[in-house]
Every structure is written in structure tokens, then in C-alpha cells.
Amino acid sequence: MPSRLSLLTSRMDALYEYDREPVAPQQLKTGWQFASLFAGEHVAGTEFVIGAFFVLHGVNATDLIAGLLAGNLLAVLSWTFICAPIAVDTRLTLYWYLRRIAGPGLTAIYNVANAVLYCILAGAMIAVSATAIGLPLGVRTPALTDVYPSSFGWVLLTFATGAAFVTLAILGFEGLSRFARVCAPWVLVIFVVGAIAMLPRLGVHANLDNLWETSRTKIWNGVASPGQDKFSIWHVVFFAWFCNLAMHVGLSDMALFRYAKHRAYGLYSAFGMYPGHTLAWLCSGIMVAGVDRQMDPGMMAAEAAGAAGPVAVVLAGWTTANPTLYRAGLALQCVTPNWPRWRATVVAGLVTTLLSCFPVIVMRLLDYVAIYGLVLMPVGAIVVAEHWLFPLLGIPRHMTGATGRMINGRAALVWAGTLAVCSVLPLHLFFRWLPGYILALVSYTLLHLRWRRE
Numbered sequence: 001m002p003s004r005l006s007l008l009t010s011r012m013d014a015l016y017e018y019d020r021e022p023v024a025p026q027q028l029k030t031g032w033q034f035a036s037l038f039a040g041e042h043v044a045g046t047e048f049v050i051g052a053f054f055v056l057h058g059v060n061a062t063d064l065i066a067g068l069l070a071g072n073l074l075a076v077l078s079w080t081f082i083c084a085p086i087a088v089d090t091r092l093t094l095y096w097y098l099r100r101i102a103g104p105g106l107t108a109i110y111n112v113a114n115a116v117l118y119c120i121l122a123g124a125m126i127a128v129s130a131t132a133i134g135l136p137l138g139v140r141t142p143a144l145t146d147v148y149p150s151s152f153g154w155v156l157l158t159f160a161t162g163a164a165f166v167t168l169a170i171l172g173f174e175g176l177s178r179f180a181r182v183c184a185p186w187v188l189v190i191f192v193v194g195a196i197a198m199l200p201r202l203g204v205h206a207n208l209d210n211l212w213e214t215s216r217t218k219i220w221n222g223v224a225s226p227g228q229d230k231f232s233i234w235h236v237v238f239f240a241w242f243c244n245l246a247m248h249v250g251l252s253d254m255a256l257f258r259y260a261k262h263r264a265y266g267l268y269s270a271f272g273m274y275p276g277h278t279l280a281w282l283c284s285g286i287m288v289a290g291v292d293r294q295m296d297p298g299m300m301a302a303e304a305a306g307a308a309g310p311v312a313v314v315l316a317g318w319t320t321a322n323p324t325l326y327r328a329g330l331a332l333q334c335v336t337p338n339w340p341r342w343r344a345t346v347v348a349g350l351v352t353t354l355l356s357c358f359p360v361i362v363m364r365l366l367d368y369v370a371i372y373g374l375v376l377m378p379v380g381a382i383v384v385a386e387h388w389l390f391p392l393l394g395i396p397r398h399m400t401g402a403t404g405r406m407i408n409g410r411a412a413l414v415w416a417g418t419l420a421v422c423s424v425l426p427l428h429l430f431f432r433w434l435p436g437y438i439l440a441l442v443s444y445t446l447l448h449l450r451w452r453r454e
Contacts, residue, residue, distance in 0.1 A: 021092075021096075022090065022091035022092055022258070023091045023258045023259055027259065028259055028260065028261045029259040029260070029261075030261075031261075031265055031268055034256070034257075034260065034265050034268040034271075035268045035271040036271075037256065037323065038268055038269050038270075038271045038272030038273075039185075039188075039271045039272055039275060039276070040320075040322075040323075041272055041276075041320050041322075041323050041324075042244075042272030042273065042275075042276030042277055042320070043187050043188045043191070043272070043275055043276040043280050043316060044125065044276060044280075044316045044317065044320035045125050045128035045129050045297065045313055045314075045316040045317025045318075045320060045321075046124060046125060046128060046317070046320060046365060047191070047276055047277070047280035047281055047284055047316065048128060048284050048287070048297035048300060048301065048313060048316070049124075049128060049284075049295070049297060049362060049365050050243070050277075050281055050284070050365065050366065051280060051281030051282065051283065051284025051285045051287075051288075052284050052285060052287070052288035052293075052295055052297075052300070053228075053295075053365070053366055054220070054231065054236065054281065054285055055219060055220060055225075055285045055288050055289055055293065056224065056225040056228045056288070056293060056295065057224055057225075057228050057229060057230065057231040057235070058221075058222050058223050058224030058225070058228070058230045058231060059220050059222070059231045059232075059233075059235070059236055060216065060220050060221065060222035061212070061215045061216045061219070061220040061221075062216075063220075063231075063232060063233035063236060064220050064233075064236055064282075064285075065282075066233060066236075067233045067234070067235075067236025067237045067240065068236060068240055068277065068278045068281065068282075069278065070237050070240075071236060071237040071238065071239065071240025071241040072240045072241075072270075072273035072274060072277050072278055073273075074237075074240075074241040075240060075241050075243075075244060075248060075269065075273055075277070076266070076267065076269050076270045076273055078241070078248035078249050079247075079248040079253065079257075079266040079267075079269040080263070080264065080266030080267050080269070081266070082248060082249055082251070082380075082384065083247070083248045083249070083251050083253050083254060083257060083266060084253075084257045084260060084263045084264070084265055084266030085263040085266075086251060086254060086383065086384070086387050087251075087253070087254040087256075087257030087258045087260065087263075088257065088258075088260055088262065088263045088265075089387070090254070090258070091258045092254065092258060093254055093255045093258060093330050094251045094252055094254040094255065094383070095107065095111050095114075095255075095330055095331050095333070097254065097383065098110065098379065098383060099401060100398040100400070100401035100402075101382065101383060101386045101397075101398060101400060101401070101408065101411065102379070102382070102400060102407070102408045102411045102412075103400040103401070103405050103406050103407045103408045103411075104406055105406035105407040106406075106407045106408055106411055106412050106415075110376075110379055110415075111331040111332065112331075112332075113375065113376070114246075114252065114328075114331040114376060115328045115329075115331040115332045115348055115351075116351070117246070117372040117375065117376065118246075118252075118324050118325070118328040118331065118348070118372075119325075119328050119348055119351045119352040119355055120352075120355050120361055120368065120372070121324050121368075121369075121372065122165070122320075122321040122324040122325050122328065122348075122352045122356075123162075123352045123353070123354075123355035123356035123358075123361055124356070124361045124362050124365055124368070125165070125317040125318070125320045125321035125324065126158055126161050126162045126165055126317060126321055126352065126353065126356035127142075127158060127356045127357075127359060127361065127362045128297050128313060128316075128317045128362060129161050129165075129313055129314040129316075129317030129318060129321075130154070130157045130158045130161045130356070131296060131297050131298035131299070131313065132297065132298035132301060132302075132309070132310035132311070132312075132313035132314050133157060133161060133298075133310070133314055134153070134154065134157050134298065135298045135299065135302055135310050136310070137153075137157070139151065139153040139154055139157050140153065140154065141154065141296060141298065141299075142154065142359030142362075142363070143359075145363070146359045146360070146363065147358065147359065147360040148358060148359075148360075149357045149358065149359070150359065154357065155357050158353060158356040158357050159353050159357075161314075161317075161353075161356070162349060162352060162353025162356055163349075163353070164318070165317075165318055165321045165322060165325065165349070165352075166325060166345065166346060166348075166349030166350075166352075166353070170329075170342045170345050170346070186312070186315070187312045187315050187316045188275050188276075188279070188280065190301070190305050190308055190309060190311075190312035191279065191280045191283040191284070191312070192279070192283055193304075193305055193308075194283060194287055194300075194301060194304030194305040194309055194312075195282070195283035195284075195286040195287060195304065197304050197305060198286050198287050198289070198290030198291075198303070198304050199211070199214075199286065199290075201290045202214050202218050202219065202286070202289060202290055203218065218289060219285055219286055219289040220285060225293055234430075234431070235428070235430055238430045238431055238434075239366065239369075239370075239430055240273075240277055242369075242370065242373050242430065242433050243277070243369050243373070244373075245373030245374075245376070245377055245433060246372060246373050246376040246377070246380075248269070249373075249377060249380050249381075249433075249437065250373065250376040250377050250379065250380040251379075251380045251383055251384075252376070255326070255330050256323070284300070287300040287301070287303070287304045288300055290303065290304065291303050295363070297313050298310050298313055301313045321352075325345055325348055325349055325352060326345065328344075328345070328348035328352070329342070329344040329345030329346075329347075329348050330344070332344035332345075332347060332348055367429060370429045370430055370433075371429070373433060374419070374422055374429075374432060374433050374436065375419065377418075377433050377436060377437055377440070378414060378415045378418040378419065378436065378437070378440040379411075379415060380437075381414075381418075381437050381440035381441040381444065382411050382414060382415070382440060382444050384441060385441050385444045385445045385448075386398065389441075389445050390445075390448065393445070393449065395445075395448050395449065410444060410447045410448065411444065413447070414440050414443050414444045414447070415440070417439075417443065418436050418439055418440040418443075419436075421436065421439060422435075422436040
């Protein structure tokens with residue numbers, strides 16, 4: 001038995017992903033691998049939740065469509081012009097590039113925060129998938145108002161689902177890409193077919209002549225459900241832009257784009273934004289309207305697409321949780337330097353699975369997505385300032401790494417100060433990140449300009 005365990009461990013240790021050094025040129029990936037990875041990650045289980053919430057928050061049909069088109073374009077441009085170029089220049093993950101800028105001490109704090117936040121997000125994916133698995137098993141799934149686990153069966157179900165998700169996340173970039181390439185097209189078809197199947201319940205005729213009228217009056221009718229805030233077009237634009245804020249503006253997707261052959265590969269993010277964060281959200285809205293606005297992803301999918309619906313929910317959650325756990329494992333590696341990536345990923349998976357038991361992370365998903373992007377955003381601004389603005393202004397880069405300091409005090413001050421300012425801004429939570437990002441970018445640069453003059 002010990003020899004078998006040692007053999008398994010050695011094989012897992014061999015899953016090397018250039019965790020602590022630049023990716024070698026011969027390991028760069030094709031554009032279609034990025035397209036499939038983005039499609040798999042963003043045609044996801046959480047789309048069943050997010051798209052439905054736009055209905056519950058009373059967005060009208062015109063504002064929703066215009067907001068999704070504009071917000072997702074801004075997200076694609078953020079990956080293309082901010083994240084991908086820095087990743088291609090350095091060939092490093094954010095977690096190891098940040099050590100040169102912020103020092104190992106502050107980087108350790110950031111990486112732990114990053115990993116925990118990603119674990120919570122992946123936990124939401126597990127919980128969404130578990131609602132579908134529990135449907136035929138008769139497990140009681142949480143209600144919209146639940147905070148704690150609804151039953152012991154729910155806890156067992158989320159743990160079993162989490163174990164399966166973590167197993168695939170260990171396989172790394174290649175395994176994630178192959179899995180997404182197989183699942184994403186089928187899952188998107190189920191979204192579309194499920195939405196079409198729900199239209200007759202809403203009174204849409206076979207010739208679709210009243211589709212737009214039904215959309216405006218019965219689906220996205222501008223009326224918020226009880227207990228939900230009313231959303232405008234700006235809420236939709238900013239949510240579509242920042243729901244992946246930590247990945248593009250926050251630079252966490254350097255972990256993926258360090259494998260890109262060219263910075264223009266950021267455009268492949270459109271394969272996730274428009275099928276997933278546009279079409280899938282629209283389909284989800286139709287589904288929740290068809291079940292009288294009951295928020296239960298597994299039930300919605302089963303009512304819309306029969307047995308194929310819950311399977312699609314499971315796979316959609318899986319394809320999103322995998323790269324999220326992959327990022328969390330890479331982040332933890334920087335504070336566990338003697339561990340291979342698979343061990344860090346297992347730890348992240350254990351934390352994630354525990355968190356997935358609590359339904360509040362799904363039922364408050366929109367607010368959580370805003371908060372986790374906001375927390376990580378100032379660090380992205382700091383990296384952008386050092387990487388691009390400092391050379392233009394003649395400020396030396398990476399001085400913290402060059403001098404061997406543990407913590408870049410200016411970076412710590414800007415990070416903490418930006419979050420303090422954002423916490424008191426008299427703006428909706430969705431709108432606070434943009435002034436915060438500008439504040440972090442400008443203040444960090446000015447602090448170093450003043451230091452250089454002194």
C-alpha cells in the first residue's frame with residue numbers, strides 16, 4: 001500500500017505547470033485551447049443563478065440586452081489590453097510576478113486572500129451543481145432565504161460533488177482545456193433548448209410573433225421581486241464588466257495567458273462572454289420566469305430540459321469550478337513553496353467543499369462577486385502601474401524584489417487605503433470598483449514619484 005501511494009504521489013508531482021518560473025516557449029498553447037477554456041468556464045453553473053437574478057431584480061428587456069452587449073465588450077477589452085499583454089511579457093503567474101513588486105510578505109497575504117475568495121466562488125459552483133444532483137435523489141435543496149445547510153443530505157452531496165471537481169482541477173491546463181472543449185458546446189445547447197421549451201409556458205406562440213412582447217411583459221418586465229433591489233441598465237453594464245474583475249483587471253488570469261502565443265489571445269475571452277454571459281444569462285432568465293421566479297437551478301433546468309437539464313447544470317458548474325480551483329491552488333503555492341501544485345489544489349478543494357455547504361454564497365452571489373473583485377482590484381492596479389507607467393515616468397521597477405525587502409509599504413498602504421475609501425463611497429456596490437481602481441493606480445504612482453524626488 002505505501003508503495004502504491006508513493007507511486008501515485010510521484011505521478012501527481014510530475015504534473016508540472018511552470019508554477020514558479022516563466023513558461024517555456026515550446027509549451028505555448030493554441031488559440032482554440034483558450035477559446036474552449038473560456039467557453040467552458042463561462043458557460044457555467046452560476047449562469048443559471050446570475051441570469052435568473054436579473055429577472056428577480058426587475059431589469060427591463062431593453063436595458064438587459066444593451067447592458068449585456070456593452071458590459072461584456074468592456075470585459076473582453078480588459079482581458080485583451082490589460083491582462084494578456086502583461087502575462088505574455090512576463091510568462092509568469094500573477095502570484096510570482098507580484099513577489100517582485102510587493103515583496104514576499106505582502107504577496108503571501110494577497111495570495112491567501114485570493115485563494116480563499118476563489119474557494120468561495122468555486123464553492124458556489126459546487127452548490128449549484130449539487131442542486132441538480134440532489135433532485136433525483138430527493139435531497140432537499142436550500143431556499144432563496146437559507147444561510148446554513150438545509151439538511152445532512154445536502155452536506156454529504158456537496159462533499160461528494162466537491163471531491164469530483166477537485167480531481168479534475170489537479171490535472172492542470174491541458175486537462176481543463178480538454179474537459180471544457182467536450183462539455184461547453186453541449187451545455188450551451190441545453191441552455192438554449194431549455195429556454196425554448198419554456199416559452200410556451202409564458203404564452204409565446206410557435207411562430208414567435210409575440211416573443212418580444214412577452215419578454216417585456218412577463219420575463220424582464222421591470223418589476224423586482226419582493227426583497228430584491230431594482231436594477232437599471234448601468235447595474236447590468238457594470239456587473240457584466242466586473243463579474244470577472246479579479247481575472248482581467250485584477251490580473252489573476254495571467255495564470256492562463258502566460259501560455260498565450262500573442263497578447264491578442266485576450267480576444268478569445270469573447271468565446272466565454274457572449275455565449276455564456278450574454279446568451280446563457282438570457283436563457284436562464286426565461287427559465288426562471290417559466291417556473292414562477294423560483295430560484296432553484298436544478299429544478300429550473302429539469303422543468304425546461306428534462307433529465308438533460310440537471311446533467312447540464314452539473315457539467316456547467318464543473319467546467320467553472322475547475323479553473324477557479326486551479327487558480328486557487330497556484331495562489332496557495334506561493335505560501336507553501338515546498339508543495340507541488342496538486343497538494344495546494346487539494347487544500348483549496350477541501351476549503352471550497354466545506355464552504356459549498358452554505359447556500360448563502362449562492363443566494364447572495366451577485367453581491368459576493370462584487371466584493372471579491374473589489375478586494376483584489378487594487379493589487380491589479382499596482383501591478384499595472386509598475387509594469388507600464390513606471391518605465392514611462394523613469395521610475396525603477398521591481399525595487400522591492402531587487403532590494404530583498406519583505407513588504408512594499410507603499411503597495412500595502414495603497415491596497416488598504418483603496419479598500420477603505422471604496423467601503424464608504426456613496427455608490428452602489430457594483431459601481432465602486434472603477435473609482436477605486438483609478439485611485440489605486442494614481443496614488444501608487446504618485447507615491448513613487450515623490451519618493452524618487454526625495
